[in-house]
Amino acid sequence: xxxxxxxxxxxxxxxxxxxxxxxxxxxxxxxxxxxxxxxxxxxxxxxxxxxxxxxxxxxxxxxxxxxxxxxxxxxxxxxxxxxxxxxxxxxxxxxxxxxxxxxxxxxxxxx
Amino acid sequence: xxxxxxxxxxxxxxxxxxxxxxxxxxxxxxxxxxxxxxxxxxxxxxxxxxxxxxxxxxxxxxxxxxxxxxxxxxxxxxxxxxxxxxxxxxxxxxxxxxxxxxxxxxxxxxxxxxxx
Numbered sequence: 001x002x003x004x005x006x007x008x009x010x011x012x013x014x015x016x017x018x019x020x021x022x023x024x025x026x027x028x029x030x031x032x033x034x035x036x037x038x039x040x041x042x043x044x045x046x047x048x049x050x051x052x053x054x055x056x057x058x059x060x061x062x063x064x065x066x067x068x069x070x071x072x073x074x075x076x077x078x079x080x081x082x083x084x085x086x087x088x089x090x091x092x093x094x095x096x097x098x099x100x101x102x103x104x105x106x107x108x109x110x111x
Numbered sequence: 112x113x114x115x116x117x118x119x120x121x122x123x124x125x126x127x128x129x130x131x132x133x134x135x136x137x138x139x140x141x142x143x144x145x146x147x148x149x150x151x152x153x154x155x156x157x158x159x160x161x162x163x164x165x166x167x168x169x170x171x172x173x174x175x176x177x178x179x180x181x182x183x184x185x186x187x188x189x190x191x192x193x194x195x196x197x198x199x200x201x202x203x204x205x206x207x208x209x210x211x212x213x214x215x216x217x218x219x220x221x222x223x224x225x226x227x
Contacts, residue, residue, distance in 0.1 A: 009151075032214065043114075044154070044202070044218040086153050090214055095166040097142060099204075099216060101153030 002027050004089050006102035013077050014110050021072040021105045023061075023087030032090040033070040034099070035061055039083045047072075047085070057081070077109045113137065115219035117203050123225045124193055131189045132222045136205030143186050144216065145178055146202040147171065154202055160186060161208060193226045200224075 003026040013019055025031060035047040048056045050063040050070060061072045070087060084106050088099040116135040124130050136143050141162050146154035157176070159167045162183035172178075175193075180186040190197055200223050204216040 004153075006153075034215075036218075043220045046215050046217075049215070088153075096159075097161070098144065098156040098159055098167065099146075099154070100156070101146075103151065103153050 002089060002091050002100050004087050004100050004102035006085075006087055006105050008105045009103070010106045010108065012108045012110060015079055016076050019072075019074045019077045019081070019107065019109075021085050021087075021107065023070045023072065023102060025068050025070065025087075025089050027068075027089055027091065029091070029093065031063065031065070031068075031070075032092075033061075033063055034088045034090065035059070035070075035072050036086045036088055036101075037083050038086070044086070077107075079109045079111055082107055082109045115203055115205050115217050117201075117219035117222050119222055120220065121223045121225075123227060126195060126226055127192055129189065129191045130193060130224065131187055132201055132203075132224075134186045134188070134203030134205075134219060136184075136186070136203070137217055139207070140205035140217070141183060141208035142206045143180055144204045144206075145186070145188050146204065148200040148202060148221070149198075157188075157201075190224075193224075195226045198224055198226045 005024045034049045037047040038044045059074045086104045087102040143160040145157040148154045160180040175191045178188045200221045202221045203219045206216045
């Protein structure tokens with residue numbers, strides 16, 4: 001079964017603290033994973049994808065196939081990081097091409 | 112704004128009425144997707160078009176739901192005989208097609224449907 005699990009609905013940290021948003025996936029194929037972010041009153045937008053191996057706004061995420069995880073990390077949280085974060089798995093093959101999303105984690109960065 | 116555009120942004124309808132939503136994707140994108148999002152959940156896949164062909168439909172898409180993408184440009188999602196359980200945010204997304212290594216999906220702002 002294809003599934004993305006984000007175990008935390010809410011993560012509250014103080015400004016300057018490290019952040020780790022957890023994501024685990026279940027997929028029999030070769031995984032392609034993304035983190036999407038939704039700031040207040042804005043549309044869902046891509047934050048980063050594992051194949052790019054890039055750091056966006058100080059966030060990084062490493063795909064760990066052994067643990068089937070794609071956790072999102074940032075060493076020092078900023079107040080402007082407060083948002084809803086969704087981990088997503090791209091499932092494709094044949095006629096299929098779709099994102100499977102986790103339930104999301106609300107990150108609240110306190111001043 | 113040259114991103115994905117959805118209309119209307121909000122729709123309130125009475126149970127049993129039909130509603131239709133429109134999505135205009137990014138112009139060079141030939142893949143288009145519809146998702147539904149309810150409170151406390153992530154977006155759930157409904158259906159996928161490549162150009163004008165509807166290639167996949169989720170089991171979530173009952174017979175009351177129909178989506179079209181004539182000419183491979185804009186898309187419409189129609190819900191017939193709406194039920195209160197249809198109340199949700201309906202999201203449209205688009206991405207580049209086969210042959211592109213860029214798999215990023217760009218989302219619209221969504222249409223919030225409330226069935227009363």
